[in-house]
Amino acid sequence: MTHILHIDASANTTTTSVSRAASAKLVADLGGTVTYRDLAQTPLPQIDGPWADARLTDPDTRSAEDAERLELSDEIVAEAAAADVIVIGTPIYNFAAPASLKAWMDLIARPRVTFRYSENGPEGLLTGKKAIIAVASGGVPVGSEMDFLSSHLRVFLGFIGITDVEFVAAKDIVPPLAA
Template sequence: MHILHIDSAITGEASVSRKLTAEIVARLQAADASATVTYRDLNKGVPAIDTEWFHAVRLAPENPTAEQQKLIDISDAYLQEVKDADVLVIGSPVYNFTLTAQLKNWLDQIARAGQSFRYTEAGPEGLLKGKRAIIAYSAAGTPFGSDLDHASGYLRFILGFLGITDVEFVAADRLAMDRDAGMARAQEAMERIAA
């Protein structure tokens, strides 16, 4: 089993989602001693897609410039890490009722027609099938799954669009109201996740 461990919180060691992803990965490794891990900290910076990216990556010129090739290589590296993974463990703290900009940028980098999904006569088809995703969701005030939560539903949808339909959440929510209760809910969810 190969695990892709992704963090996106800006809060460093204080991050709840980082603690949760670390524990999830540790549990997966404990259940499978041969498991390997690739770690990606999105807080170190993920380029947002823009016009230059569109011309380099989406339009895929036959003879890209050096700058275009750099953009292609970055996007290819993100996507290859996902393709190589059996399990994705993704830290998704909620900022302003949705996912982090870094995580959205990463999703934009890997959502590529012909690479991670394709359009067919029957509609879009995800190409990243057979993978499992475990999302460590943390929020100070946003209740998981509520009308205020614009992160978890989007993550489930976009991962499914890319073919990853086995999506589970470990949610530590409403931490500002009752941190102990929020962490207890996350631990209960962690226990339910079969390794």
């Protein structure tokens, strides 16, 4: 059975969120077991110096404090690793990803865990997965020169090993919702 990681990034948690409605429809159409993470309802912390140091510390020599700092990141990585398909519902805010989605990206990018550097350059370790991104663009055409979210997310997902990435305009999945 397909396991789906469903992520919503819109700060709009009401029934008027087009990206949330679109990602929910995608997940329902795919079917399978679902792990859900709402980045607005349970905000993720921004990374800081101690966290960045902890992620570079050899797991065998990490302190209890380092392990605690990485606990949420470990959980997020495990969710992505367990998924066959990752569905992300996100708006474009100010031409790019919402801060909540960027925080998720920062927490999941872990050397020796989700990527590694080899003699041939970076190698993603979360392979064999598909990502489908439902984008509510508010007038910025998805994939256009003004859409920095799509290119950033495609490069990022590829960096961690997810190269089968599909972007869908949320308005093509669900009709505009009344405010």
